[in-house]
Amino acid sequence: MNIIETDHLTKYYGKARGIIDVSLNVEEGEIFGFIGPNGAGKSTTIRLFLSLIYPTKGDARIFGKDCIKFGPEIRQEIGYLPSEVFYYEGMKVLDLLEYSASFYKKDCSKRLFELADLMELDLKRRIDDLSYGNKKKVGIVQGLLHQPKLIILDEPTSGLDPLMQQKFFNLIREEHDRGATVFFSSHILGEVQRLCNRVAIIKEGSIIDIQDIKTLQKNNYKKIQITADGMDETRFNIDGVSNIEKMDGMISFFYKGDINTITRLISSEKIADLTVEDLTLEEIFMHYYE
Amino acid sequence: MNIFFRELRSNLKSLLIWSGILILFNFVGFSKFSAFYENPQLLTVLDSMPPALISSLNMNAFNLTTVTGFFGIMIIYFNLILSISAAMWGSDIISKEERDRTVEFSLTLPVTRGRLVTAKIAAVVVNCIVLLLVTWGSTVIFAQKYQPDSEFYRFVSITMLTVLLLQMIFMALGVFLGCAMKKHKQSGSIAVSILLVSYFISIITGLSKDLDFLKYFTPFKYFEPAVLLRESKLEPTFVGLSLVLIAVSIAGAYLAYSKRDLYS
Numbered sequence: 286m287n288i289i290e291t292d293h294l295t296k297y298y299g300k301a302r303g304i305i306d307v308s309l310n311v312e313e314g315e316i317f318g319f320i321g322p323n324g325a326g327k328s329t330t331i332r333l334f335l336s337l338i339y340p341t342k343g344d345a346r347i348f349g350k351d352c353i354k355f356g357p358e359i360r361q362e363i364g365y366l367p368s369e370v371f372y373y374e375g376m377k378v379l380d381l382l383e384y385s386a387s388f389y390k391k392d393c394s395k396r397l398f399e400l401a402d403l404m405e406l407d408l409k410r411r412i413d414d415l416s417y418g419n420k421k422k423v424g425i426v427q428g429l430l431h432q433p434k435l436i437i438l439d440e441p442t443s444g445l446d447p448l449m450q451q452k453f454f455n456l457i458r459e460e461h462d463r464g465a466t467v468f469f470s471s472h473i474l475g476e477v478q479r480l481c482n483r484v485a486i487i488k489e490g491s492i493i494d495i496q497d498i499k500t501l502q503k504n505n506y507k508k509i510q511i512t513a514d515g516m517d518e519t520r521f522n523i524d525g526v527s528n529i530e531k532m533d534g535m536i537s538f539f540y541k542g543d544i545n546t547i548t549r550l551i552s553s554e555k556i557a558d559l560t561v562e563d564l565t566l567e568e569i570f571m572h573y574y575e
Numbered sequence: 576m577n578i579f580f581r582e583l584r585s586n587l588k589s590l591l592i593w594s595g596i597l598i599l600f601n602f603v604g605f606s607k608f609s610a611f612y613e614n615p616q617l618l619t620v621l622d623s624m625p626p627a628l629i630s631s632l633n634m635n636a637f638n639l640t641t642v643t644g645f646f647g648i649m650i651i652y653f654n655l656i657l658s659i660s661a662a663m664w665g666s667d668i669i670s671k672e673e674r675d676r677t678v679e680f681s682l683t684l685p686v687t688r689g690r691l692v693t694a695k696i697a698a699v700v701v702n703c704i705v706l707l708l709v710t711w712g713s714t715v716i717f718a719q720k721y722q723p724d725s726e727f728y729r730f731v732s733i734t735m736l737t738v739l740l741l742q743m744i745f746m747a748l749g750v751f752l753g754c755a756m757k758k759h760k761q762s763g764s765i766a767v768s769i770l771l772v773s774y775f776i777s778i779i780t781g782l783s784k785d786l787d788f789l790k791y792f793t794p795f796k797y798f799e800p801a802v803l804l805r806e807s808k809l810e811p812t813f814v815g816l817s818l819v820l821i822a823v824s825i826a827g828a829y830l831a832y833s834k835r836d837l838y839s
Contacts, residue, residue: 298836337678337679338836338837338838339834356687357687358685360684361685367680369676370679370680371675371679384577385680387577388577388686
């Protein structure tokens with residue numbers, strides 16, 4: 286069963302492009318990644334799901350129901366974590382969370398305290414006094430306290446320290462094991478790869494590819510940098526290598542293919558230093574999708 | 576009900592400030608009145624003032640040396656203060672969600688936009704009524720010193736009813752602008768601007784009989800304090816017109832808000 290289905294979903298803000306002809310579906314139990322650079326239309330898509338904005342053309346259905354007609358009913362089962370959280374100032378964290386919980390038909394108080402405990406959230410503090418990262422933690426608890434069937438995350442890790450990010454990812458995995466479907470929007474490829482089953486790539490408002498994460502990883506380029514004195518860079522000119530550059534005794538290139546082939550080749554040389562990195566999203570856009 | 580109570584709490588500070596302003600204003604007003612009270616000299620002073628000024632301040636209809644007459648003058652200021660507060664509350668309670676970027680919280684909860692607007696209007700109406708009661712109560716208390724008669728109480732009661740209508744008209748206008756305007760930051764100042772313009776129209780209307788038709792365009796002219804004192808009843812035409820204005824603004828607000836993109 287599809288949890289999210291969109292059909293030629295299009296949004297223009299006046300003349301400005303939001304998204305164009307986005308058609309995708311997210312199956313039940315998936316962790317679906319949605320990646321693209323800033324301004325590609327990720328947040329626009331999510332706002333359409335939540336009927337904060339209305340489509341210019343096309344439609345979106347969640348749990349098989351139209352997002353606009355059944356908005357409030359659908360949102361009973363959606364947990365949303367925005368990229369930047371803004372809450373009513375002058376409220377205490379607990380008051381805000383209980384306020385949020387009061388809109389759901391089920392009793393959320395047990396889960397509320399569990400989550401707050403897990404995220405090490407001080408419930409007695411006022412929202413205005415919280416740091417950016419702590420506000421984000423309130424957002425996580427608020428988004429998950431009603432144990433939603435669909436979790437929508439919009440760049441969720443910004444502002445969280447690495448330890449909290451780890452806890453957060455574990456939490457999302459737990460929710461996923463419980464049966465929740467996750468729609469995960471991000472511009473950080475690494476975290477999407479770590480968590481997601483499938484991924485859609487959006488660029489300038491249009492979906493340019495939807496792929497299984499395994500395929501993407503198999504096809505993925507590595508960026509390799511080698512420091513060595515007087516080495517001839519043409520030695521690395523094998524199948525799957527591109528963009529070879531040599532600068533100040535450092536050779537760098539992109540590699541796509543079996544990682545063992547290239548490591549064997551490198552180990553046959555005497556080198557001073559070696560870095561192997563995933564390509565950044567920008568580099569993928571520039572080289573992988575050209 | 577949760578939205579309603581939250582809004583009441585978040586508006587409490589503003590309500591207290593406005594109440595304080597009104598009590599202080601009433602207090603200062605009555606202190607000044609103590610100099611006019613049963614003072615025949617004042618009448619000769621008033622006779623020497625230009626008639627246009629006298630009429631714009633409603634002074635020709637009232638005997639300033641009585642507490643009833645004095646209240647008749649104060650009505651202009653109550654009208655202005657209470658309707659300005661209503662207009663500002665009305666627009667602010669809607670537009671603040673976009674200004675503070677809390678729409679992404681409040682409207683991603685399982686509520687309809689209509690329910691949110693309803694709860695917010697209810698909260699503003701309660702605020703308006705409380706402020707009206709503060710005005711009413713402080714007027715009656717400060718007046719005690721001057722042994723008001725039953726005519727005074729009747730006049731104050733019927734006047735407060737007209738102030739309530741005025742509050743509701745401008746509250747509804749504020750809510751409508753808050754809901755309908757894309758440039759939500761300006762909705763409050765535009766609501767107050769419209770209010771002030773209609774107040775100035777009400778002054779112009781009083782200057783000449785030829786401009787009498789203008790009274791339909793300004794709620795400040797719907798109920799003349801002098802007529803209220805004389806007849807102790809509300810003109811049904813203008814009660815009807817007020818209710819229509821309120822209904823149209825509120826209906827427009829729901830319609831505009833349900834169709835609008837909300838993002839910050």
